[in-house]
Amino acid sequence: MKPPMEWHPRHPAFQALLAALLREVQPVYVVGGVVRDLLLQRHDHLKDLDLVLDQPVLPLARRVADRLGWAFYPLDEARDVARLVFTAAQGEPLICDIARMRGEHIEEDLRSRDFTINAMALAITQPASGGMQMELLDPCGGQADLRRGILRRVSPYCLAEDAVRLVRAVRFMAQFAFTLDLETRVQIQRLAGTVRLASPERIRDELWKAFTFDRPATTVADLASLGLLRHVLPEVAATQGVEQSYPHYQDVYAHTLATLTHMAHLRAWIAGTAELPAGGAWPLLVETLAPWRFHLRQHFAHHPSTGRSRRDWLIWYALFHDVGKPATRTVEELPAAAPDDATPNPRSRSRRYRFLGHDKVSASMVEERLTWLRFSRPEITLAQKVVAHHMRPHLLHASFARRPISRRARYRFFRDTGNRLGEGEVGVDILMLALADYLATYAQDPPPDWDAYLRHVAELLDFAFGEDGLAALMQRPLVDGHTLMLHLNLPAGPQIGRLLEKIQEARAAGEVSTPEEALRFAEQCLHHKGA
Known part of the structure; x- marks a missing residue:
């Protein structure tokens, strides 16, 4: 691997910033991931740039930022570190962190960094003849570690x-x-x-x-x-060694890892960065999800918080979906199993483990951990909902064995998993978690009743994305509260809200489709004291 002697950022704003800095001070040292990724020949779009200067940074950075139209922030005044942010008309902001050199020489600065692959720098100078000259500095052997695929501390x-x-x-x-x-x-x-x-x-x-x-x-x-899991994600660490009964064949921790693996495949397929595996359960899953791939990609491209996509939250759902099991496990001793008992997990032949309410406990633990990690409230609420309801698709599948899920049940699923109808798409996240969870539950590949399970998933996705599902219900309501009060001679109050909800559910079930039918239905509800 030859050290690069030439590098130029693609974005004109970064080019102008480097040129302006070189007019003020030389050399300018490019450090961090840019150098590492350049040596690895990774050419991702550059959005973050880290620089080191051998002179006071804050006044110089402010002066250059004002001249070029970048926003200036004193990131760390004690260490003389500035952040410059350039916001273009389109695309993500560009960020440049500029720090004063630590120590007397750049080599001393590099030796204070974390890993050898990050302890390299490009020293950039601009001779009087024009252009830029660059020299790669590698005092800690980062290039050699990159070639060997080794992550090594600097000291x-x-x-x-x-x-x-x-x-x-x-x-x-x-x-x-x-x-x-x-x-x-x-x-x-x-x-x-x-x-x-x-x-x-x-x-x-x-x-x-x-x-x-x-x-x-x-x-x-x-x-x-490495001993880190019990400190950063103690709820996940606590699932190690927690045995489960059939149909599970692994303990909770191993099941969680399997769920993560399946979810990673789903995430990559939705994003279009990889196809699903060719054998086992996956071909039928692809056939089921393919009609909705565009809708799924749009849905998971949403960002519930700046910089963190909904698609990547799929992994966190899988990570936390069963963390409540250790706290809710009960053990029931069983009579001795028959010699020909074919239960996959031999330990479950003499004991039955139950985890009643583990989904709700898991949701509570998710809130606590994500709050500690300082995630935003919308992100925490989303993860809580998904984890709290991750058993719903399994229960619907069992309730509607060998028959389609009713439209009323589909409506209730999306209604109950969102604060209001417009948030019903939280159910889509739940369906992806349920798929990964179902795949990880069974030792068989494909798992039992897989085709029927996927038919039920398809019915719910059709209700989420199809024209006669949530989209139709989110249009103008058949009647509003004012109309109900006038027609039924009722005062404003909770009763009106309950009647409107019953009308909406009846509409979803196909029982009413016009304002007149909705009003007659409301009258019947009052007559039968159903509201």
């Missing part, structure tokens, strides 16, 4: 200095599929408890980034093997 001190770097190691393992250097692994295991000293927001950001990559189950397993 023992660098991990002890900042506890969030322990979680960042797992994130880089997920991002690049690198292997931890043995000495680095041993030190992380020894320092694992200190991760609690890091701010929850920084832990959140590292976990979020780690779970956006392709193998979230491996990421959880890496957190566990």
